[in-house]
Amino acid sequence: MYNDSKKKLFRGSTDVIFIMLLFLLFILMVLFVLISGVSVYKNTERLMASRYEERTALAYIINKLHQSDYSGAVQIETFEYTAETAADTDLINALVITEEYEGHSFKNYIYCYGGWIRELYAPAEVEFDPEIGAAVVEAVSIAFFMHENDIVYVECGNAHGKMLSTYVCLRSGNN
Numbered sequence: 001m002y003n004d005s006k007k008k009l010f011r012g013s014t015d016v017i018f019i020m021l022l023f024l025l026f027i028l029m030v031l032f033v034l035i036s037g038v039s040v041y042k043n044t045e046r047l048m049a050s051r052y053e054e055r056t057a058l059a060y061i062i063n064k065l066h067q068s069d070y071s072g073a074v075q076i077e078t079f080e081y082t083a084e085t086a087a088d089t090d091l092i093n094a095l096v097i098t099e100e101y102e103g104h105s106f107k108n109y110i111y112c113y114g115g116w117i118r119e120l121y122a123p124a125e126v127e128f129d130p131e132i133g134a135a136v137v138e139a140v141s142i143a144f145f146m147h148e149n150d151i152v153y154v155e156c157g158n159a160h161g162k163m164l165s166t167y168v169c170l171r172s173g174n175n
Contacts, residue, residue: 050160057117057137057156058166061095064110064119065152065168068097074152074170076144079111079128092130095144095152109133112142115159 068074079092094111105124110117111133118133141157150170157163 050158050162053138053158053160054162054164057139057142057158058154058164060117060136061110061142061154061156062166062168064095064097064108065170068099068108069170070172073098073172074146076146076152079130081113081128081130090130093143094128095154098124110142112139112156115140117142117156 065074075096075098077094077096079094081090081092090113092111092113094109097108097110099106099108107122107124107126109120109122109128109130111120111130112118113130113133114135115138116135117137117139118130118135120128120130120133122128138159139156140159140161141155143155145153145155147153147167150172152168152170153165154168155163155165
């Protein structure tokens with residue numbers, strides 16, 4: 001009789017240990033799934049942010065060109081600029097969009113300076129100063145080229161080292 005109660009006690013404790021081990025295994029699996037889910041989420045978030053920057057930079061410039069698609073409005077200019085804190089002169093390639101509003105002429109400069117694509121909207125007689133333009137989206141470089149038949153080629157280097165480019169056809173002509 002003493003032996004039977006010992007077997008029942010041993011069997012009961014074995015069942016409890018087995019159940020505890022299953023529960024521990026379940027908890028470990030849940031933690032593994034959560035940790036791998038966090039890793040997947042971080043990778044997805046990083047990829048989405050990178051793609052957002054890529055699309056935003058080019059889409060911004062394409063939309064600006066489409067908004068200003070009328071004859072003679074779009075030029076590409078190169079400016080020499082020396083910052084007060086630097087000894088070197090920078091060459092800044094800018095897309096310059098000229099607009100007339102109530103008898104006044106304005107210029108909209110789109111360029112890359114200080115790690116950002118910037119936009120400066122100013123009266124035509126104001127001298128270009130790249131430091132005062134509004135930062136739009138992060139970028140390392142940007143270049144504009146005007147091809148025949150009024151096609152603007154845009155090449156943009158983003159902060160991740162990827163080069164993106166596109167062509168935009170000015171439908172109104174740029175004569």
